[in-house]
Structure formats: structure tokens, C-alpha cells
Amino acid sequence: MSKFLIVGLGNIGDEYAETRHNIGFKIADQLASSSAVKFSTERYADVAELKHKGKQLILIKPSTYMNLSGKAVNYWLQSEKIEIENMMVLVDELALPFGKIRIGPKGSDGGHNGLKSIQETLNTNNYPRLRFGIANEFNKGGQVDYVLGKWNEEELKTLHERIKIASDSIKAFSFIGLQRCMNEFNNK
Template sequence: MKYLIAGLGNIGAEYARTRHNIGFKVADALAEKAGATFVSSRYGSVAEIRHKGRTFVLLKPSTYMNLSGKAVAYWLRQEKIPQENLLVVVDDIALPFGTIRLRAKGSDGGHNGLKNIAETLGNADYARLRFGIGGDFPKGFQIDYVLGEWTPEESEALPERLEAASDAVLSFGTAGLARTMNAFNRK
């Protein structure tokens, strides 16, 4: 079995430590844990890991967040991975920091990366792991917050939350979506 794990983010050093790049951070954590290295390829950086007989193709799109669909669609075709084996990892301001929510499908919730993937694939029937980044910002400052860097407290707690998100991704491929949702969709 093969799975595509698309961690969304924006390329470039100026975005590396921002909340919006949590998808890249989760993909990096998975690769590091498995001793894999990302290789620059078409529409993104790709690494492949194996866990319990499953292959996980990790993708960090280089198309920028708002055009993630192009990279996701290409790598699904390239690796011959069915859409039901796609998991997209994104930030979510509606969830408290570090909270993980898995969903089988659904709306984009105002997230431009998810919106573009749904438009490109022609549907929103793909799993997503939403990583809570919190929403502690004044009205009108959402972009500044999302593209802002982690607070010192968040930075300190991040490794533990990345570990939990990585475990959820691996569980998606080994235990299935329903069991993974039951195990990880807790407060």
C-alpha cells in the first residue's frame, strides 16, 4: 500500500518558521524520524518512508500554498496513488495550538491550499489533518498571525505536537482513517 502525505506550506527562508508552514514541519518530522531525505523534484520536495509494510510518499509542494493542487494531483498520478490514500496536512486557526483533527473530507474552511486541491482534483473527497495554530490575533490581522513565527512557548511545545501529528499520519496508513480519527481527534 502506498500513501501520499502532502504537508502544505510556502517555500523560502522567510516562511520556514511560520505557523502556515506546519504541514512542511510535520513532513520534515516524519522524514527525520525515518532517516529519509527530501529530494527536490517536480512541483516539490519528495521523500519516501516505509512503516509497517506501507510506503509513505512525503510531499512538500513548491507551488506555494495557494497552488498546492497542481503538486498534489501530479504526485498522485506519478506514484499511482488512489485519492483515498491522500492525506493533506494543514494549519488551522479555528483549533487551539497543537490540537489535531482528522477528517475524511469536507470544506476548505477558508484555507486556500485546501480550496485549490479540491478545485484541481474536482472534489473535496480527500483526508486532511488539521493542526491547530490557535487564533489569538486582533480582527483584521489573520494574515500577519498565520505568516508570523511561533511564540517561545509554542516553539517549546512544538516537538511533542509534531510527534503526535507524525503518529497520526502513520496511523492513517496502518490503522485506517476511522480508527485514527477515534484515537487522535481528542481535546
């Protein structure tokens, strides 16, 4: 059975739970709940396991905080013996409009500390990722407050629907592969 590591990036703690920066955790939570599986606290991460069309998806939400995400990713890739091309990292993206999903095979860290940590730890930026648009509607110097801020009322109206589409795209990634997944979901 093919195994996949799905990495939802975020920060642990109630104060971060509903922030834009934690969209990776939200997508992982949606994946778990749609398959009626629960997360348990394991080494470096909360972990859930689900099966989809003969594929095994290991979902992790690193408990290392964003800046050390690479430590959790490396541990779980090795302990589950998963190839890097069978990993997908779920991350917030300032450069995309709210709710827009962009799936790709590689890319720079774009100043994102979670991606930076993963890239430094794995010594590559060649791994699939799902970037979830959070827009960039903040004044100069306001990026940290914006990213760590809570969703506004307008965003909350469609947030769940957008998270569900992201969740569906991850299942598709495991079943139809990265290229077809990109073709199907990058314009939704």
C-alpha cells in the same frame, strides 16, 4: 505494497520556514527525520519516501506555493497511481486551539488557499486531512500577519511534542486506516 501520499502544506523559502502556515512542512519533516529519509527536489515538490509496516509513504512538500498546491498534489497522485482515499493533507487550522489535531475524511477549505487549490484541482473535498491547530489569537484584520507569523515562546515549548504526535498519527493512518486513526488521535 499499499502506497500513501502525505502532503505537507506550506510555502517555500527561508522567510516562511518557521511560520504557523508552514506546519504541514514541519510535520512532513518530522516524519522524514524519524525514518532517517531525506527530501529531494522533484517536479512540483520536495519528495521523500519511507516504508512503515509494509506501507509506502510518499511525502511531498509542494514547491508551488500554497495557492497552487493542487497542481503538485494532482501530479503526484497521478504519477504514483495513488487513490485519493490514500492521501492525507497536513494543514494549519485557525479554528482549533494551538497544537490540537483533528483528522477527518473530508471538509470545506475553510478559507485556506492550499485546500482551496486542491479542491479546485481534484474537483472534490472528499480526501483525508490532518488539521493542526494554530489558534486564532489575532485582532481584526490581522489574520495574514498571524498565519505568516513565527511561533511565540509559549507555543515553542510544546510545538515539537505536538508535531511528533501528528507524525505518529500519519503512520497510524497508513497502517490502521482513517477511522481508527481518528478515534485514536483526535482527542490527544
